[in-house]
Amino acid sequence: MSRMVTIISTMETQVSNGPSGTSLPNGPVISTNGATDDSKTNLIVNYLPQNMTQEEFKSLFGSIGEIESCKLVRDKITDLGQSLGYGFVNYVDPNDADKAINTLNGLKLQTKTIKVSYARPSSASIRDANLYVSGLPKTMTQKDMEQLFSQYGRIITSRILVDQVTAGISRGVGFIRFDKRNEAEEAIKGLNGQKPLGAAEPITVKFANNPSQKTGQALLTQLYQTAARRYTGPLHHQTQRFSLIPPFGKGPDPNNSTKPILDNLLNASYGVKSSPSLLPRFSPITIDSMTSLAGVNLTGPTGAGWCIFVYNLSPEADESVLWQLFGPFGAVTNVKVIRDFTTNKCKGFGFVTMTNYDEAAMAIASLNGYRLGDRVLQVSFKTSKQHKA
């Protein structure tokens, strides 16, 4: 701030004293708002592999030229240090920044293709400008969607999510990041609840969740899958999984600082407030398994997997019962109890998504016909209503 005042007073002095030519000293380029101008040296790097470390990140971009600063952005909310998959690199020399874009943009690292581009100046007005769009017609392309939204402002990025198993069919949901938050707000006002040209159903447009605001349940799912693999490796038999995962509460290290996080995750995930009897009877993860979680490569994108239909749940059923039933058979990425909108009671069915076919098939074979209380469950792969004759 004092520097800005100095610069302004220098300029005013110059103006009032008339032209004095070369009296200003050379120094860092100062823009009118007083910030140093990083626009030619500062890069944003997107789609980094989840397990890439700060050191690897610095090493990769340091190979191009001298770095003034670099930062791999991590999750600071959960404190687990998870990479958010992007980072910033500020070079000393603008030529090196240009070279980094030309050399490293599009580089394939593991399953990712990294994107290297100039970072926009950090500013409050570009924050929270990311929209989540659902209910899109399946035929709508990314280009169509951009065309629809572009009337409200400059689009920075866009994406339509596709089904992973049926190879590229639109899931009808996507993201649009605008340059400015107010543009995103206008797009919500203009497009939320509207039918796109020729569409049968209206779309929903709202601000996207931040990846770091992931639910406890989603985090727990990731941790569970990772922890289970670390203990057991790939599994093919449920008996192995049952016997190899240590039971809950087995001698947690009292000095382990991750314990409060685990407790919070469990409570958030299972909705346990006051009734210990609702705790799962198996252990999703153990304290020990969490000590080396930072930087591990978590399992693939959500939305992929095998969807299982579970019928004849009681009106009181909640998500925890589905985790308890299906978790022991393998990697579960999502569970959902379908509830009546007004009563909030379970409508008698739900869905479970499992990553691996073998584990899903084993769960179905084992749980179809399983007696839960006074009900007999029907469990099968989800069928599509669209295939009816």
Place this chain on the structure above:
DNA sequence: TTGGATT
């Protein structure tokens, strides 16, 4: 007796 979807 087969939803909604969060890169």
